Amino acid sequence: MPNVSLSLYGILEVSPTARLAVIRAAYRCLALEYHPDRNPGDAKAAAYMSRINHAYSVLADPRQRDQYDKKMHVLAAERRGIEVALEQPKRATGKGRQGLRPFAFRPLK
Numbered sequence: 001m002p003n004v005s006l007s008l009y010g011i012l013e014v015s016p017t018a019r020l021a022v023i024r025a026a027y028r029c030l031a032l033e034y035h036p037d038r039n040p041g042d043a044k045a046a047a048y049m050s051r052i053n054h055a056y057s058v059l060a061d062p063r064q065r066d067q068y069d070k071k072m073h074v075l076a077a078e079r080r081g082i083e084v085a086l087e088q089p090k091r092a093t094g095k096g097r098q099g100l101r102p103f104a105f106r107p108l109k
Contacts, residue, residue: 007072008059011051011052011054012026013030023059027055027056034048034052035049036049
């Protein structure tokens with residue numbers, strides 16, 4: 001088992017400023033390595049997998065992650081999109097999507 005800190009970020013081996021896609025990728029890599037089906041009879045791997053699952057469940061949910069960051073005094077100011085993730089979902093007005101970045105939909109070559 002890797003020697004990780006007690007934080008949920010340490011369990012998933014990601015930075016506190018990591019975006020959701022990075023957290024998801026780290027979870028998938030660790031789950032493939034420590035899944036009980038790949039390590040039959042290994043109690044340490046099963047216990048570590050449960051810690052990985054808990055860390056991912058908290059860090060993948062924007063509200064739980066914000067509460068965790070406040071509790072652990074983690075600054076999330078550098079994380080992109082944190083304000084958008086914590087807002088209530090808005091209803092579509094039918095006017096199209098406003099404020100899209102022009103490079104987000106550039107034509108493929």
